[in-house]
Amino acid sequence: MNGGGQMPGMGGMSPPSSPMMNNGSGGGMMMHRRHMMMHMTFFWGKNAEILFSGWPGSDNLGMYVLALVFIFVLALIVEWLSHCKLIKEGSNHVAAGLVQTLMYGLRIGLAYMVMLAVMSFNAGVFLAAVAGHTLGFLVFGSRVFNKKSSSTFRKTSDLPPMSC
Known part of the structure; x- marks a missing residue:
């Protein structure tokens, strides 16, 4: 002192x-x-604050599960945005550029929300985020559900790939 x-x-x-x-x-x-400890290592348990102060609350298993589902869906949406193709060929370049920019901003914002949730250091949140990204890639980015031939060149997404 x-x-x-x-x-x-x-x-x-x-x-x-x-x-x-x-x-x-x-x-x-x-x-x-209120005595809420800020963890700096991974921990298991439902008593965590995720994204917002006081959410999901302590000693509330239902809200914790809802928070995990929310993080899972956010990660799934990030993968969908990373692999979707909404802009049609021959579209107005200005309109297509604005839609592309809006999609990019939405994807980055949601990806940062997932990152901030993982920074709670809760192992359940981490697993929910990884599972959401993994399932999203399986459904939207892998060849499992791609019925088109891979021998022809085609643009797979309106957005550039995400980089870490």
């Missing part, structure tokens, strides 16, 4: 010494603080 109990880099703020803090009017104000 330096300078009368102040923490370095806190700009003159000193940490509270007890849950009771003086609110400036002479009376004490009880400070209620």
